[in-house]
Amino acid sequence: MKLIETANYETMSQKAAALVIQQVKSKPNTVLGLATGGTPVGMYQYLKEDYEQNQTSYQNVHTVNLDEYVGLSKEDPKSYAYYMKNHLFKHIHIPIEQTFLPAEEQGDKYEELIASLGGIDLQILGIGENGHIGFNEPGTPFASKTGIVQLAESTREANARYFSSMNEVPTHAISMGISTIMQSKNILLLVSGSKKAEILYRVLTEDVDESLPASILKTHPNVTIIADQDALSVLKEKEGSVFR
Numbered sequence: 001m002k003l004i005e006t007a008n009y010e011t012m013s014q015k016a017a018a019l020v021i022q023q024v025k026s027k028p029n030t031v032l033g034l035a036t037g038g039t040p041v042g043m044y045q046y047l048k049e050d051y052e053q054n055q056t057s058y059q060n061v062h063t064v065n066l067d068e069y070v071g072l073s074k075e076d077p078k079s080y081a082y083y084m085k086n087h088l089f090k091h092i093h094i095p096i097e098q099t100f101l102p103a104e105e106q107g108d109k110y111e112e113l114i115a116s117l118g119g120i121d122l123q124i125l126g127i128g129e130n131g132h133i134g135f136n137e138p139g140t141p142f143a144s145k146t147g148i149v150q151l152a153e154s155t156r157e158a159n160a161r162y163f164s165s166m167n168e169v170p171t172h173a174i175s176m177g178i179s180t181i182m183q184s185k186n187i188l189l190l191v192s193g194s195k196k197a198e199i200l201y202r203v204l205t206e207d208v209d210e211s212l213p214a215s216i217l218k219t220h221p222n223v224t225i226i227a228d229q230d231a232l233s234v235l236k237e238k239e240g241s242v243f244r
């Protein structure tokens with residue numbers, strides 16, 4: 001596992017975008033696994049700016065997203081389909097039919113789809129404050145595949161900021177499974193802000209256990225974590241500098 005420390009959110013986002021661009025340039029038919037939430041917004045902004053300046057081509061790229069809420073239509077501004085279109089897809093001119101999000105009607109076909117594309121070359125991940133990846137909450141079996149999951153109350157509360165009331169926050173989502181995420185050739189985990197400092201510390205120092213979904217990443221051969229100083233604050237406080 002490689003840990004890259006950046007000064008702040010902006011530099012984390014810039015570094016992450018640079019790695020995505022490098023991946024797409026070295027393999028034009030790259031399959032990107034994408035994440036939503038607040039964390040990757042800055043990275044998507046840098047990909048947009050790079051496209052405007054350099055016209056990096058996404059014509060042969062395919063994307064598969066980690067998750068989607070159950071019960072929201074694609075046109076709903078709170079859906080992840082809308083988020084992806086708005087933050088990234090429309091700006092980089094990727095053919096929309098080459099972009100995929102998990103959906104209820106696919107049943108268990110998401111793994112087949114990913115396999116037919118040749119597997120995920122680079123999966124972007126964020127992390128929930130309880131250690132979830134995708135929407136795989138604590139206790140999810142590491143062998144899980146894509147399916148419908150119930151959201152933890154704390155996750156619903158963390159995402160309530162995007163909705164006008166708690167009642168509106170979906171109770172279920174469809175999430176790429178943990179085993180599916182782990183089959184990605186490379187994984188890039190982005191962690192920003194002091195709210196994530198405790199969970200990042202736990203992931204880095206505790207045992208690999210299903211009660212801490214992100215801990216499984218320590219068993220993957222090609223994981224890079226880009227974390228800003230605030231996200232690393234607890235680790236540094238408890239263990240001294242990470243670069244000793």
Ligand SMILES: N[C@@H]1[C@@H](O)[C@H](O)[C@@H](COP(=O)(O)O)O[C@@H]1O
Pocket residue numbers: 035036037038039040066067125126127128129133134135155159
């Ligand atoms: N389902 C998403 C995850 O894919 C995301 O990585 C995580 C952190 O979100 P944020 O980046 O907004 O902190 O929780 C959300 O609920």
